Amino acid sequence: MERTLFTPKEARYPNNQSNGHYQLEMQSTNQPQSSHTSTSRSSDSGEPCGDGKWASKLLRECARAISEKDSTKIHHLLWMLNELASPYGDCDQKLASYFLQALFCKATESGQRCFKTLTSVAEKSHSFDSARKLILKFQEVSPWTTFGHVASNGAILESLEGESKLHIIDISDTLCTQWPTLLEALATRNDETPHLKLTVVVTASIVRSVMKEISQRMEKFARLMGVPFEFNVVSGLKSLGELTKEALGVQEDEAIAVNCIGALRKIEVEERGDVVRMLSSLQPRVVTVVEEEADFSSSKTDFVKCFEECLRFYTLYFEMLEESFIPTSNERLMLERECSRSMVRVLACEDEKGHDGDCERRERGSQWSERLKEVFSPVGFSDDCVDDVKALLKRYRTGWSHVLTQGDDSSGIYLTWKDEAVVWASAWKP
């Protein structure tokens, strides 16, 4: 967080009650430092509604000001947020802190640079050990990712039942944490253990560096399980649209499953149709798609609307993180930092061609379904699969549930956190 945004001089906006919306206690105007504890609330702006959700209000105001190009207001709000925000505080403070960064970048049109910096910082501090620790810990405390894994594995196993040569094309950044349980299931099936070829298509540059280590682990584990196994990594693609059967090493006698976890949102919005068609050209038996339930795409041109949706989604996410992890968790901090990159990317960067798979414009399940229905038809999750999901959710804290989609809209299953749909999982066949 760039605390040096505001010098004391700039910060000395006197009691400038723009629009009369809020009072401001200027107790510590000399020091631009923000409070880093949750007790900073005491110097809070006296919001009329006492529900403590000051961050969302300020942030929305600021977003509106930016879209209206009201620079006085922008400055004021940014300053206020800066005073109150902290990445180490409570949810409101964290949201304020990370969104502040994105808003600032938007206001100053420095999103691209900021994103690059954040990414390179993350890459430098990224290692196999840290990534593994992070992802495994997250999976332990929250079903956010494991939900998609369980649903997808169930669909994959069922549609590839009876095949002897399996080829799973994994387009995700899950670091293969989905596959051990699938390998175990393959090993313990009642019939002949099939041969499994796993081709991982990596999009995030951060993930690329650890894939070698991951591949070794996977191969060793497959040996342990007694599953004939082959592992390949495909990386360095400019866009997923470049994938071909040849590039993936698809062979005629293989039964293909394509597994897209959080992958489709990485594609630039205009290219998504092409990529879906490309997937169909691989002639898979099943395509599993898991995406987070948020719409950052249809509001591309409307900043405030996009911001509202971002705010809604990330508030949910941060609250979920807060309730899932212990307060002093380092992993939680790292996950939050990852969000900050997404926020900057979505809110402050113009979508340009040639971006290396870092678009973060999510779409809702219904929107993805529309796209996928052009070339695929939905496959329902079997009762057994849904049972597995239910059993999975039972193993976590309360608050998690699932919802099956009704009707012929889509065949997906939603993960809900406090009755809000947060993750969507679906299966498709040609």
Next chain:
Amino acid sequence: MADGAISHGFTQNQIAGSNPPPCCYFFPSSFMMANPEAEVIALSPKTLMATNRFLCEICGKGFQRDQNLQLHRRGHNLPWKLKQRTSKEVRKRVYVCPEKSCVHNHPSRALGDLTGIKKHFCRKHGEKKWKCEKCAKRYAVQSDCKAHSKTCGTREYKCDCGTIFSRRDSFITHRAFCDALAEETARVNAASNINNAAAAGNNVNYHVMGASLVPSMPPHLASIFKPVQGNHRIIDSTRPEHTLWMNQEVYTDPIISCSNPPPSDYQLSWVLGNKDASSDAEELASVTGVGSQLVSVPSLFSTQTLNVSHHTPSANMSATALLQKAAQIGATSSDPSFLGSFGVKCSSNQVQDGNKYCGLYGTSSISTGLGSDVESSVNDLSTLNQLQMYPSKRRHIQNEDCTTTGGQTRDFLGVG
């Protein structure tokens, strides 16, 4: 027999030679292999699943079990003659499964126990109506479900690294990425590299895309397990998966016997850098597609070489010194009964060999590990022994790899 009067009509007495009612069939007893005299009874699914099959001929009341029916009949105060069952000797009855596609449908595979065939039919062909509350696992037979519920969630899974899990799925995922797993097989890789310093390009970890994969270990890995003096097996108690390979009976020259490899290769392979780097680079090139970058190979090996340098003094020991060290470690090992689980005649000589081998690749801390873990290994490995290799089913991961010491194990090479 009282059964004969039951309306379901599932005995043969009445129907022999006549047109049988649809739910009954009579097979010549010559089909029976195990019990030629046995009466083969084929019940329809409906009959099989009917709960009150035993009907009282007097009042028509139904009972689940014959004993209950007999008890009930006593209450009717029947004259002594009728109280007895018919004098005809009750023939041994065997039952076939009504499901035509089932292997037990054939009389030669009939089951002798009615309850057994009922359970079988339910389990295999029936609807799974019973569900475990905790894990949602489904069962067709209620008693199966009950039995499962008792132990569900109480099982604990322990990884080599010492972490304990109550959830099977998180245990499995952890296991796959645990360093303990990496260490074990890294040792194997190192060993194989020494033995096959000349055999480049066939690294275990990378299979060239498109190559037809034989589901067994690559030949050079098997090189570890050739007996020292021709017939003995070198068994590494710390690595179940290798003992699995043992069961496939592949033997090649042991490391110990080739105790004087060419020094340059020796050094090279200890470092584990060059061979792998080049072979992996080649294979990666063939693996990745047009226009794609290679996964950065150097990063991995820099990590490994770091570890190696940590143990450089060891790596530079002479072969003789290695053997001496191994001998020391071998002397402190215990529990030859473990070897017995592989049908190998135990001799202290073998244990010695086995641990000599281990000693090569482990620090002295391993010996304690061996001692303490072998016992648990016995159970796991004997289970594995039964389950054999790739067609193994229902393998229990739990405690399966209870092998290396937690945490403190750094293998000889410092690799992994």
